[in-house]
Amino acid sequence: MYYIFKDLFFPPVNEADEEGILAIGGDLSSERLQLAYKSGIFPWFNEGEPILWWSPDPRMVLFLDELIVSKSMRNILNRNQFKITFNKNFAAVISNCQKIKRDGQSGTWISNEMIDAYCNLHEIGVAKSVEVWQDEVLVGGLYGIDLGHVFCGESMFSKVSNASKVAFIALVEYLKRGNYKLLDCQVYNPHLESLGCREIDREEFISILKSE
Incomplete structure (x- = not known):
């Protein structure tokens, strides 16, 4: 090491x-x-x-065309019960990601030092957020690093059912419109797999990362 x-x-x-x-x-x-x-x-x-x-190695990623949106999720999206914004309140998103309780975890890896560092990246346009609102209340969101052709997802949170999925789907649609090549999700988890993410060799990931 x-x-x-x-x-x-x-x-x-x-x-x-x-x-x-x-x-x-x-x-x-x-x-x-x-x-x-x-x-x-x-x-x-x-x-x-x-x-x-x-x-x-391997690396968990989403090829944007492989996004899985279930029928029930489509119905939720069609009801327009959530409002989606981009970069409206980055600090609130990362703060909620820090505080949200997660199954199997006693604490969080998002320290105050991490929050300061990523807020600095947000100020220079590198770190970005997606916010999900319900009745003007922030109920879900995610943040990550925007490399221009690859978006590196860091963390997401949800205070009501499906809010983080709404943020994830909104991000993927945004990346598609921008002709991004990949959404990096770092390491495997079953929730991400249910949305269409899969593992690839690190070598393949680096090759895509370097192909700006």
Whole structure:
């Protein structure tokens, strides 16, 4: 495992260990985070621990044309019970992602340090959010890193049933209109698989990432 200090550097992703951990240390500066995402790397660590940098193999992704929208979900969308916005309240979205309780998790990896770092990226137009509203109340959303041809999803939350799915579907439709190549979802989970996401080799993911 590589130890990162002040230099703006990451080792080749194929040097990550079996879990996908590539390096430890460094900081969450906007410059380092942008280099990481452009290289197929992301930070993921618990509060109070050193920064861990990951590049897992395989990689969970969504090819946009493979999105699965169930019949019941289409009915929900057609009822227009939710309002969707983009980048209207990034800080509220990431804050809710930090606070929401998740099955099987006792805490969150989204520390206040992470929130500050991603809000800084939002201010320069790199980190973006999708908000889902019901009766003018924020009930769901997601955020991630926009690389222009690949969107790297980070986290999503839902306070009412299906709100995060609405955000996810809205993001995919937005990416389709912009001719994006891929939505990066990082690591496998069954919820993402139900929406059409699948695992691909890291080598294939990096190849798509580099094909701007």
